[in-house]
Amino acid sequence: MGQQKQKITPSLWFDTQxxxxxxxxxxxxxxxxxxxxxxxxxxG
Incomplete structure (x- = not known):
């Protein structure tokens, strides 16, 4: 069985900038x- 490529979906949270x-x-x-x-x- 082949390896599945992992998908990474980052999420960033900042109060400013x-x-x-x-x-x-x-x-x-x-x-x-x-x-x-x-x-x-x-x-918010």
Whole structure:
């Protein structure tokens, strides 16, 4: 039986500067991309 390739789906959570961090991580890891960005207000 062949080995299955494991798929990793990371999720990052930041109170501030999250987009900057995500852009940094996608620049470091090959074949990575930002799929979605969600902004929440003060109550979020």
């Amino acid at each position: 999250g987009e900057e961090a995500a852009k940094f991580y996608t620049s470091v890891f090959d074949n990575s991309r930002i799929v979605d960005v969600t902004h929440y207000g003060e109550a």
